[in-house]
Amino acid sequence: MAKAESRQDSVHVSYTISRQEILARLQDPALLLVNVMPRETFEAGHIPHSISLPVAEVESKARRFFPDSDREIVIYCAGPT
Numbered sequence: 001m002a003k004a005e006s007r008q009d010s011v012h013v014s015y016t017i018s019r020q021e022i023l024a025r026l027q028d029p030a031l032l033l034v035n036v037m038p039r040e041t042f043e044a045g046h047i048p049h050s051i052s053l054p055v056a057e058v059e060s061k062a063r064r065f066f067p068d069s070d071r072e073i074v075i076y077c078a079g080p081t
Contacts, residue, residue, distance in 0.1 A: 017074055022047065032071045047076065 025031050026049050033050035035042045042052035053065050055077075066073060 022074060022076075030072055032066070032073045034065070034073060034075050036075055036077050050076070 022031075022033065026033075026047075033047055034053050035046050035050050036053060036055040036058065038054050039052050042050075042054075046052070051065060053061060
């Protein structure tokens with residue numbers, strides 16, 4: 001399970017998204033998958049099409065990674081299993 005967030009009318013919506021839904025939407029350009037584990041863990045294995053943004057770097061780099069606030073963002077902290 002992962003947390004997903006989207007903005008609707010300037011309101012953040014947070015909910016849990018299933019592994020099956022993530023896998024079904026891997027090619028969806030509206031979905032941004034973010035792995036917040038350390039970079040070494042990301043390099044050892046991650047969900048295809050996800051980006052690495054270690055939790056320690058979120059505050060300093062989030063605006064660069066999330067410039068489009070209309071995208072649905074899925075944050076996860078485990079490998080692709």
